[in-house]
Amino acid sequence: MGSTSAHGEGTTGAGLGRRDLIKRSAALGLVVVPSTGFLSACASGGSETTKGPDKAPVTKENPFGVAKGGKLDVVVFKGGYGDDYAKAWEAAFDKKWGTTSSHLGTQEITAKLQPRFNGGNPPDVVDDSGAQQIKLDVLFKGGQLADLTPVLDAPSLDDPSKKVRDMLIPGTVEQGMQGGKFVSVNYVYTVWGLWYSGKLFKEKGWTPPKTWDEFLAVCTQARDAGIGGLAHQGKFPYYINVAIMDLIAKKGGLDSMKAIDNLEPNAFEGNPVALEAVEAVYEVVEKNLLMPGTNGLTHTESQTAWNQYKAAFITSGSWLENEQLKQTPDDFDMQFLPMPVLGGSKLPFEAVRAGAGEPFIVPEKAANKAAGMEFIRSMLSREWSTLFAQQANSLTIVKDGVDPSVQLRPGTKSAVAALKAAGENTFNYRYPDWYSEMDTEIQNASNELMAKRIQPKEWIKRAQAAVNKATQDPNAKNNRRS
Amino acid sequence: MSHVAQGKGRNGFIAGFLLVPLALYLTFVIWPYVQTFGYSFTNWTGQSPTFDFVGLDNYALLLKDEVFRGALWHNLLLLVFVPVITILLALFFAFMVNAGGRGGAGGVAGVRGSAFYKIVYFFPQVLSLAILAVLFGAVYRSDQGGLLNGVLVKLGLVDPTEPVEWLNEPRLVLWCLLLVVVWHGVGFYLVLFSAAMQSVPKDIYEAALLDGAGRAQTFFKVTLPLLWDSVQTSAVYLGIAAMDMFVLVSTMTSGQFGGGPDHHSEVMATVLMRNFLYFGKSGYACAMGVVMLVLTMILSVVTLRATRRERIEF
CATH class of the missing domain: 1.10.20 (Histone, subunit A)
Structure with a gap:
């Protein structure tokens, strides 16, 4: 200018x-x-409210009163899962309800939607995901999210005698709670942990480790063979936090995890479990078992290096396979491994961090809120869940939601097997959704730890400081898990 | 038709042209500023049209915010080093390209191949910042695949199992970014200074030569004083770049909107964006915006005052 x-x-x-x-x-x-x-x-518009279409009478088949022939405005994050699945859904929805739906698939969720939320004319359904998602805690604080509890209590499309909530994998509803309200459907079911190449392990004669000592042993063997032990996506310390936080939850059990989510004054400081977990991860650094240079690599760079057999393990969630589809050699045989356990862990090795991701929301001020809610109800049917699995090669939170005819790739298959083995032993942290600032500060500390610039004790101090700071958050009193 | 009416018609004609740009400027520049001031006194989250008035709380917090203070310090460091290094290099190259040669019989010319150099130096300016970030991302890559690490490992200067993590080293990261800005900027200012140098009459140089002035003397006693206006303008432009830095820092360094490792490359713009979009502290971020505005205003006044000199007419 x-x-x-x-x-x-x-x-x-x-x-x-x-x-x-x-x-x-x-x-x-x-x-x-x-x-x-x-x-x-900073410029925000005034608060206009658009008048919604006339509502149809509420019936058992139409629990939200969707008016036939209305408009439906859908915006989805077009990331690792693409957006073909959403187009397939919209077509199905239009056919059933005679609606005209408009579709936008984008990576720039914030840029595209922030003005619309501020202007009071948001879309009817949003997949609020990706690096540029609008944080849910922020939206919730602004009163922008519709309460989706009625969807959970509506009859399921698969079996009208049951409620939608009974058709979902247990624990996935909790994932969508903000301040005690159910405001987002985290649709994709993800597992987190370590990943390795079945081919590489077979070639070298390594067995997938179950304890942290075995894990360190494999890493050492790898290093001696001229391969890095553990790779992580250093530019985004989110990923190494998967290892640290998994170790804490497994060693100390669900109580240790909840202490962090509930911002307890001894979540990290004075909690020997946390210190042991951080020291275990730091051992990888001290013994030179990291893939050289991994601390500064982006997720694409480090994952691709791992695909080129430059490291034995990498930390990630189960989107990894889809994300690396093009870079993965055909015979790579991608395999999932639950985080190996420390001695005396309360949770077994098979326990995995598993949870729902990819939050779908209905804005409170949506012009056609009824259709938005109905759209969410349809997503939670087996038919739409199968559509998703076909288009995006991933699992959803609908229990047994994929038709057996859908063929899964090796990584996803191994993740499904791990989930089965875990049974009830799944856990998941909530603090990254609840307190973005605390999450960022812990990530910064982990970045320093991996670069050997701080010691585990200092990490604990910084993490606890971040927790203490988060208690000032006005939502902290509502965000509690028991 | 009377003379007066004609004059009025012309003024109206001119005003008609100015009206639209003025309206656009008011709507898209001045009005957001005014709004920002307003928001900086609220706890606006950025995602909702409702918020409370909190008075000066945001500013009080800002004073205690170590991350923001660190970012401010980095901006000031860049503000000193970006213009100084870029202008010195550009002046040196421009001088060599235009008047540094000593080949011709008494004539003043650049070093051999100067036309070629001028074009080559300008290349980086053609690249957009986004491409620059990708390009230097590959240069600074933290494993052997990186250009710098690759070369250093080949030369045996760096252990392949411990490559230099350029952008993940607290002491290096800011200077690595500085290098990118300088590399990008030198070419443009070289061309700018070249143009200015070419408008300096050759007989001045010839007179200096006849009096036995060497390259250094010619440069400091003749070229620099005659170019002072251009240098001053360049300093202001480069100041703009140094106060911003958002694109490079946010794409090349770690952290949400960059600034990593552990805030060591943080600039005000990245802290602002993180608070605005990621932490939902938009009112607080607007207070940062106001501080940035005030600082840059002070800066521009100081720059223009400090570099004021008597003009040499030629």
């Missing part, structure tokens, strides 16, 4: 030298340019 005004030099009037003008406009530019981009982002 400032720089274009400098081009006005040709029309200089008398009394103002050409260079003076350039200088002045440049000075003005100095003021304007750096701030404009950010400041203008």
Whole structure:
């Protein structure tokens, strides 16, 4: 902006030298340019409310009163799962309800939707995911999320004698709670842990480790064979936190996990379990078992290096296989491994962090809220769940929700097997959804730990400080798990 | 038709042209500023049109925010080093390309192949910042696949099992970014200074040569004073780049909107964006925006005052 005004030099009037003008406009530019981009982002619109369409009478088949022939506005995150599944859903929805749906698949959820939320004209259904998602805690605090409890209590499309909530994998509803309300359907069922190449392990004669000592032994063997032991996506310390937090939950049991989510004053500090877990991960660093350079790599770079057999293990969630589809050699034989356990762990080796991801929401101010709710109800049917598995090669939170005819890839297959073996022993943290600032601060500490710039004790201190700070959050009193 | 009416018609004509840009400027530049001031006194989350007035709380918090203070310090460091290094290099190259040669019989010319150099130096300017980030991401990559690490390992200067994690080293990261900005900027200012140098009459140089001035003397006693206006303008432009830095920092370094490792490459813009979009503290972020605005205003006034000199007419 400032720089274009400098081009006005040709029309200089008398009394103002050409260079003076350039200088002045440049000075003005100095003021304007750096701030404009950010400041203008602050501009929010007024709060208009759009009038929704007439509602149809509520019946058992139409529990939300969707008016036939209305409009449906869907925005989905177009990431690892693509957006073909959503188009298939919209077609099915339009056919049933005679609606005209508009579709937007994008990575820039915040950029596209923030003005619409602020302007009071949000879409009817949003898949609020990806790196640029609008944080759910933020939306919730702003009163922008519709309560989806009625969807859970509505009759299921598969079996009208049952409620929708009874058709879902246990624990997945809890995942969508904010401040005691059910506001998001986390649709994709994900497991987190370590991943390895079945081919590499067979070739080298390694057995997948079950304890942390065995894990370190395999890493050492790998290092001696000229391969890195553990790779992680260093530029995004989210991933190494999978290892740290899994170890804490497995060693200390669900109580240790809940202590963190509930922001207990001894969540990290004074909790020997947490220190042991962090020290275990730090051992990997100290014994030089990391893939060289992995601390500075992006997720794509490190995962691709792992696909090229440059490391034995990598931390990730089960989207990994889809994400690396193109980079994975055909005979790679991607395998999932639950996080190996420390001695005396309360949870067995088979226990996995598993949970629902990819949150779908209905905005409170949606023009056609009824259709949005009905859309969510349809997603939680076996038919739509199968559509998703076909298009995105991933599991959903619908219990037994994939038709057996759908063929799964090796990584996903191994994840399903691990889930089966885990049975009731699944766990999942809530703090990343509840307290984004605390999550970020713990990630920063982990980044420092992996680079050997801080010691485990210092990590514990910093993590506890982040927890203590989060207790100031106005939602902290509602966000409790028991 | 009377003379007066004609004049009025022309003024109206001119005003008609100015009206639209002025309206656009008011709507898209001035009005957001005013709004930002307003929001900086609220606890707005950025995702909802409702918020409470909190007075000066945001500013009080800002004073205690170590991350923001660190970011401010980094901006100030960049503010000193980006213009100084870029302008010195650009001046040096421009001088060599235009008047540094000593080949011709008494004539003033650049070093051999100067036309070629001018084009090559300008190349980086053609690249967008996003491409630059990808390009230097590959240069600084933290394993052997990175250009720098690859070369250093081949030369035996770096152990392949312990490559330098350029952008993950607290002491290096800011300077690595500085290098990118300088690399990007030198070419443009070289061309700018070249143009200015070419408008300096050759006889001045010839007179200096006849008096036995060496390269250094010619540069400091003749070229630099005559180019002072251009240098001053460049300093202001580079100041803009140094106060911003958002694109490079947010794409090249770790953390939400960059700034990592552990806030060591944080600039004000990245802290602002993280608070605005990720932490849902948009009112607080607006207070940062206001601080940025005030600082840049002070800066531009100081720059123009400090570099004011008597003009040499030629």
